[in-house]
Amino acid sequence: MSGVAAPARPREFAYCAADHRAVAALVYDSVGILLPDTKAQLVYGRLAPRVRACGLDSVGAYVALIGRDEAERARAIDALTTNHTSFFRESHHFDDFVERLWPALAARLARGGRVRLWSAACSSGEEPYSWLMAALGSDRSAAKALLKGDLRLLATDVSSSVIETARAGRYTAQTLRTVPAALRAAWVRGQGDDAAIDPMLRDAIAFRPLNLLGEWPMKGRFDAICCRNVMIYFDEPTKARLQTRLADRLETGGMLYIGHSERLVGAVQQRFRCVGRTAYLKVAA
Ligand SMILES: C[S@@+](CC[C@H](N)C(=O)[O-])C[C@H]1O[C@@H](n2cnc3c(N)ncnc32)[C@H](O)[C@@H]1O
Incomplete structure (x- = not known):
């Protein structure tokens, strides 16, 4: 999981492999979506605004928060879903x-x-x-x-x-x-x-x-x-x-x-x- 251990650009918030796997487990258990290690950068990019909005200084702290706060967990899942669609797709x-x-x-x-x-x-x-x-x-x-x-x-x-x-x-x-x-x-x-x-x-x-x-x-x-x-x-x-x-x-x-x-x-x-x-x-x- 080199993307988590050695990011190309410095990240605003700390985010380690264990954080990613904790998020992935929570999302899988809640909604079934698979987030393999290759998705670590994408997950970070989608969760960072929520970490900031909650006034936290690491994704680890955010993971702990969504473990106990149902409303914030729903916001995290909201941020992590891919909603791409279009009118008359596969018409x-x-x-x-x-x-x-x-x-x-x-x-x-x-x-x-x-x-x-x-x-x-x-x-x-x-x-x-x-x-x-x-x-x-x-x-x-x-x-x-x-x-x-x-x-x-x-x-x-x-x-x-x-x-x-x-x-x-x-x-x-x-x-x-x-x-x-x-x-x-x-x-x-x-x-x-x-x-x-x-x-x-x-x-x-x-x-x-x-x-x-x-x-x-x-x-x-x-x-x-x-x-x-x-x-x-x-x-x-x-x-x-x-x-x-x-x-x-x-x-x-x-x-x-x-x-x-x-x-x-x-x-x-x-x-x-x-x-x-x-x-x-x-x-x-
Ligand atoms: C890529 S979009 C597809 C939208 C549309 N069906 C289409 O084909 O254009 C996938 C949607 O599935 C939703 N989704 C993911 N996991 C879900 C779940 N466990 N239950 C209900 N919806 C889910 C996402 O929120 C997202 O809006």
Whole structure:
């Protein structure tokens, strides 16, 4: 762990290998994210502002603090999560959903039935907003009729700061550039860097903090789940446990979409049929 023992530039705060391993153990136990020794510099860079904000003089003292202070531990985890996302990222999943499931789900909504979707690890909201825009299209009056039905998209993330950003639904022009023009015209209000997602769309999404490794308060099953680009941070046993729980929460015939570099692991593979790029249909037992 030469990065910790001999830093290229002097650090503001002392940070030794034992500090890094203590942070890594705490993060792994809380949220499942792996922080190998090669991530020591990154971890230091993300925690140093918190050490400063708490008025401490070493990461070791900060590690002791987050061991006993739950609120500060949540802030540390917030700082250590990687929240990279974008509108219409891996949009083939939304295309698949719109073609494969949405016609029957929209018909069910029109008949008064319920539809439940889950964006698990939604980061700052680009994923659930893209998903709903793709499903509803640009015809606002048709969308309004569907949104009066029993449609809920649950969007969750362990980081409460990204959940606040998602809930606010305000994005810069740069962030919104990957939204197709017709959908932007239908669902984005305002111009330039002062743009916001239309409240009609925003209010159809329930944004909640949720640790995928913890208890899930939701009761029913989902028609489709996006759980993308989060399992890359987990080890194989954590992935296997999470994928089994996700399978349990999906309706038969429902879809699970995972990130482009992720795979189903172990016995859960038998519960799905791969029907597209990282797109899995849940089959009858
Ligand atoms: C790289 S982002 C992916 C966002 C989005 N799904 C996408 O594909 O663009 C990973 C997200 O997973 C969240 N995350 C990491 N560990 C988590 C856990 N144990 N429970 C819930 N969310 C977690 C992070 O906070 C982060 O926002």
